[in-house]
Amino acid sequence: xxxxxxxxxxxxxxxxxxxxxxxxxxxEAARKTILTMKPREVLEEVKxxxxxxxxGAGFPAGSKWxxxxxxxxxxxxxxxxxxxxxxxxxxxxxxxxxxPHLLLEGILLxxxxxxIHTAFIxxxxxxxxxxxxxxxAIEEARQKGFLGPDIFGSGFGLDVLVHRxxxxxxxxEETALLESIEGKRGMPRLKPPFPASVGLFRSPTVINNVETxxxxxxxxxxxxxxxxxxxxxxxxGTRIFGVSGAVRKxxxxxxxxxxxxxxxxxxxxxxxxxxxxxxxVVPGGLSAPxxxxxxxxxxxxxxxxxxxxxMLGSAGVIVIGDRTPIIDVLRIVARxxxxxxxGQCTPCRIGTTWISKIADRIGAGAGTSGDLDLIRHLAxxxxxxxxxxxxxxxxxxxxxxxxxxxxxxxxxxxR
Amino acid sequence: xxGKGMVTIQIDGxxxxxxxxxxxxxxxxxxxxxIPRFCYHPAFEPEGSCRMCLVEIxxxxxxxxxxSTVVREGMNVWTSTPKVLQARKNVLEFLLADHPLDCPxxxxxxxxxxxxxxxxxxRYASRFLxxxxxxxxxxxxxxxxxxxxxxxxxxxxCVRFLRRVTGTGELGVFERSVKAEIGIDEGTEIVNNYSGNxxxxxxxxxxxxxxxxxxxxxxxxxxxxTVCPRCSRGCNIVxxxxxxxxxxxxxxxxxxxxxxxxxxxxxxWICDFGRxxxxxxxxxxxxxxxxxxxxxxxxxxxxxEDIVKGLAAEIRALVDAGRASSLAVIxxxxxxxxxxxxxxxxxxxxxxxxxxxxxxxxPGKADGYLxxxxxxxxxxxAAALGFSPGLPELEKLAGAPDLLIIFGPHxxxxxxxxxxxxxxKGIRRKYLLAAHRSGLDALADIVLPTxxxxxxxxxxxNVKGTAQSFECAVKPPRGCLPEGEILSRLAAELGVxxx
Numbered sequence: 001x002x003x004x005x006x007x008x009x010x011x012x013x014x015x016x017x018x019x020x021x022x023x024x025x026x027x028e029a030a031r032k033t034i035l036t037m038k039p040r041e042v043l044e045e046v047k048x049x050x051x052x053x054x055x056g057a058g059f060p061a062g063s064k065w066x067x068x069x070x071x072x073x074x075x076x077x078x079x080x081x082x083x084x085x086x087x088x089x090x091x092x093x094x095x096x097x098x099x100p101h102l103l104l105e106g107i108l109l110x111x112x113x114x115x116i117h118t119a120f121i122x123x124x125x126x127x128x129x130x131x132x133x134x135x136x137a138i139e140e141a142r143q144k145g146f147l148g149p150d151i152f153g154s155g156f157g158l159d160v161l162v163h164r165x166x167x168x169x170x171x172x173e174e175t176a177l178l179e180s181i182e183g184k185r186g187m188p189r190l191k192p193p194f195p196a197s198v199g200l201f202r203s204p205t206v207i208n209n210v211e212t213x214x215x216x217x218x219x220x221x222x223x224x225x226x227x228x229x230x231x232x233x234x235x236x237g238t239r240i241f242g243v244s245g246a247v248r249k250x251x252x253x254x255x256x257x258x259x260x261x262x263x264x265x266x267x268x269x270x271x272x273x274x275x276x277x278x279x280x281v282v283p284g285g286l287s288a289p290x291x292x293x294x295x296x297x298x299x300x301x302x303x304x305x306x307x308x309x310x311m312l313g314s315a316g317v318i319v320i321g322d323r324t325p326i327i328d329v330l331r332i333v334a335r336x337x338x339x340x341x342x343g344q345c346t347p348c349r350i351g352t353t354w355i356s357k358i359a360d361r362i363g364a365g366a367g368t369s370g371d372l373d374l375i376r377h378l379a380x381x382x383x384x385x386x387x388x389x390x391x392x393x394x395x396x397x398x399x400x401x402x403x404x405x406x407x408x409x410x411x412x413x414x415r
Numbered sequence: 416x417x418g419k420g421m422v423t424i425q426i427d428g429x430x431x432x433x434x435x436x437x438x439x440x441x442x443x444x445x446x447x448x449x450i451p452r453f454c455y456h457p458a459f460e461p462e463g464s465c466r467m468c469l470v471e472i473x474x475x476x477x478x479x480x481x482x483s484t485v486v487r488e489g490m491n492v493w494t495s496t497p498k499v500l501q502a503r504k505n506v507l508e509f510l511l512a513d514h515p516l517d518c519p520x521x522x523x524x525x526x527x528x529x530x531x532x533x534x535x536x537x538r539y540a541s542r543f544l545x546x547x548x549x550x551x552x553x554x555x556x557x558x559x560x561x562x563x564x565x566x567x568x569x570x571x572x573c574v575r576f577l578r579r580v581t582g583t584g585e586l587g588v589f590e591r592s593v594k595a596e597i598g599i600d601e602g603t604e605i606v607n608n609y610s611g612n613x614x615x616x617x618x619x620x621x622x623x624x625x626x627x628x629x630x631x632x633x634x635x636x637x638x639x640x641t642v643c644p645r646c647s648r649g650c651n652i653v654x655x656x657x658x659x660x661x662x663x664x665x666x667x668x669x670x671x672x673x674x675x676x677x678x679x680x681x682x683x684w685i686c687d688f689g690r691x692x693x694x695x696x697x698x699x700x701x702x703x704x705x706x707x708x709x710x711x712x713x714x715x716x717x718x719x720e721d722i723v724k725g726l727a728a729e730i731r732a733l734v735d736a737g738r739a740s741s742l743a744v745i746x747x748x749x750x751x752x753x754x755x756x757x758x759x760x761x762x763x764x765x766x767x768x769x770x771x772x773x774x775x776x777x778p779g780k781a782d783g784y785l786x787x788x789x790x791x792x793x794x795x796x797a798a799a800l801g802f803s804p805g806l807p808e809l810e811k812l813a814g815a816p817d818l819l820i821i822f823g824p825h826x827x828x829x830x831x832x833x834x835x836x837x838x839x840k841g842i843r844r845k846y847l848l849a850a851h852r853s854g855l856d857a858l859a860d861i862v863l864p865t866x867x868x869x870x871x872x873x874x875x876x877n878v879k880g881t882a883q884s885f886e887c888a889v890k891p892p893r894g895c896l897p898e899g900e901i902l903s904r905l906a907a908e909l910g911v912x913x914x
Contacts, residue, residue: 343593
């Protein structure tokens with residue numbers, strides 16, 4: 001197995017306490033960095049580490065931060081995306097539960113690099129206990145002077161606020177998240193302008209996933225070269241793969257970026273569940289196109305999965321066993337997106353529901369011969385045509401299911 | 416070479432120089448290239464939600480929105496490639512999936528974006544086998560407006576209008592996904608003076624006007640552009656009416672007034688006070704000459720010729736007797752510049768009348784946006800012509816003139832009826848020229864039915880001093896003459912050159 005030490009999710013009952021974190025060397029990287037490096041140098045170091053976004057799109061974090069304009073009188077904000085709504089994804093909750101101070105140190109370093117003095121952690125309503133743990137951690141850090149008006153005596157100040165969502169999937173989309181923090185309906189904004197220039201409260205805003213930010217302290221604790229060496233040259237570090245579904249050992253596995261999917265499933269997650277074989281695998285959260293068992297040798301990094309016509313996404317691996325009828329999978333997938341569409345733009349609002357109704361009808365034994373063609377047609381009508389990425393997110397899994405499991409679906413229709 | 420602040424782009428193969436910062440949709444509109452849209456309205460920032468205006472931009476992997484994409488130097492836009500046409504078809508198919516298709520009973524039919532676009536870009540056979548979403552179809556949302564959620568395409572033009580134009584924000588989007596709907600907070604209603612614009616900007620039949628509802632079909636409507644006479648703003652309007660078919664006989668009926676765009680005056684909007692003034696064109700009209708006392712040819716139908724001849728003879732007799740000073744005229748600021756100029760020339764210059772007064776509607780309350788306190792359309796015009804509008808003093812009027820010519824019915828708004836009647840009693844002959852019935856009719860000896868401002872051509876000068884010409888938007892009822900026509904006949908009879 002791998003020789004990489006897990007760094008993002010420490011074990012231990014009290015790992016989340018500030019004392020325990022400091023005992024692991026916590027906040028030392030931030031102290032040294034803030035007291036000895038210029039913000040610009042911090043940003044360059046993150047660029048060098050090739051840290052890519054862990055939320056789904058995989059955008060290089062350093063480049064994203066560099067888009068934020070220099071001081072123009074407006075405040076700047078960091079929004080940490082802790083909405084973690086992508087089905088099959090449960091990594092951020094582990095980081096925040098076991099190691100909230102790692103996230104806070106990451107926030108501190110990020111804000112120092114970009115010149116931000118207010119950060120929000122936008123957390124889904126279902127994570128209430130975690131939200132409370134974060135608030136307690138923020139209070140601990142404040143009392144130690146790791147957060148507040150004059151951190152480490154450097155003169156740099158930072159406040160971190162926990163903002164609870166209300167349970168909508170779409171609020172994980174970065175601009176819907178901003179709307180939600182502003183107290184509005186969580187609906188994606190039309191881009192451009194991009195949040196880096198016009199974001200929260202019309203001010204320059206950096207939005208990163210929890211896991212992305214949690215990786216930042218490691219870059220400064222061990223160095224950018226170390227970080228790159230743990231992953232791939234153009235995609236540094238580890239990923240926390242959340243494996244769920246029909247496997248023997250579902251759970252979270254922190255492994256180098258580029259670890260093959262098959263290895264994750266068979267060597268780490270213990271292979272298919274008792275008495276089952278694998279029918280399909282979702283490699284990166286529900287929005288990623290499904291893979292067949294023949295396709296799971298793919299390395300788990302952005303480029304390799306793109307070549308396999310799927311996505312690394314949030315690295316949430318869902319294994320579907322052969323006992324599960326694929327029509328049931330299609331129904332659940334379609335119903336999820338139909339339920340979660342914000343309703344703002346036409347193709348997603350209607351397309352998701354229409355597909356869901358067809359899938360339910362097929363499931364109820366009333367399918368017709370044109371149904372699969374129609375589903376494909378409707379999904380194509382959403383793909384790349386919606387205001388936010390949700391149209392793609394809803395279309396991709398549906399299209400891949402119809403394409404790769406058409407025969408089984410056809411049998412469900414003719415039965 | 417590009418001029419300053421210009422970029423060169425290609426759209427459907429045509430090379431165009433366009434201003435920096437403009438959008439593909441605006442360029443297309445100017446070039447006469449039709450790109451369909453629902454949510455985009457030029458009064459608002461692009462919303463980008465209907466996805467109908469997607470176009471192909473060379474070198475970009477995805478279709479892009481015409482409404483929000485800002486032009487760039489060298490951009491090459493194609494607005495009707497197979498990919499674009501397919502995307503439009505997709506959007507229409509989505510929008511029509513749950514649509515009730517109740518066009519036969521929908522007021523919007525004939526001017527509905529959904530209907531027009533289906534005809535041009537849709538034309539597919541429906542493949543929707545599922546149950547349609549049922550929604551409420553007749554929700555009162557304030558004033559006379561009704562909301563039909565089944566017809567709604569969620570373009571949110573109404574929501575944005577109420578947030579950005581009136582700032583009242585009565586409507587919002589409630590629920591999400593396919594259940595998303597336009598709604599109003601419980602217990603509230605739309606109460607602002609611009610609510611009627613919601614009907615105009617709704618691209619489909621989702622918001623209808625209870626006053627227009629089910630009364631006619633839009634393709635029967637004749638449209639005439641004019642200037643709203645209900646205050647001094649001078650908003651540009653279109654009066655929409657039906658003459659003859661499908662009305663029985665030789666009837667005329669005004670069905671609605673809608674705004675005409677004029678960025679210098681009213682933008683895209685008009686107020687409800689002006690909009691619902693179309694009843695004012697129809698209701699309570701004087702349509703026949705009435706001779707209450709004296710005058711020529713008593714007892715038989717009166718012709719305009721006889722009446723004008725009679726009036727001219729009375730004026731001539733006074734002037735010949737050197738008593739022009741016993742002729743008084745009361746004008747109104749609702750007369751056009753041309754009519755007022757004619758009055759000036761005829762009464763003041765040619766006949767030497769000194770007693771020229773004005774009786775206008777009482778000022779109302781300005782609404783802080785378009786509606787002004789001055790409820791006449793041409794006070795500025797009257798002032799520019801040298802008139803100093805003022806009401807006559809009743810004491811001076813009483814018994815002094817032999818002949819009084821009153822334009823408009825507004826005198827009674829300023830004096831108690833009994834005092835006015837007493838004061839007018841002593842005047843030997845009183846002519847009233849008015850479009851509408853009023854209590855003044857009985858006090859006048861001879862009442863002449865005139866045209867409503869929408870029924871004549873001319874010009875008004877608005878509160879900002881802008882003179883706006885207009886043509887006759889709708890023909891006057893039979894029996895009515897515009898004041899200008901009466902004045903020119905009278906001048907001809909008196910041998911006065913008006914031109």
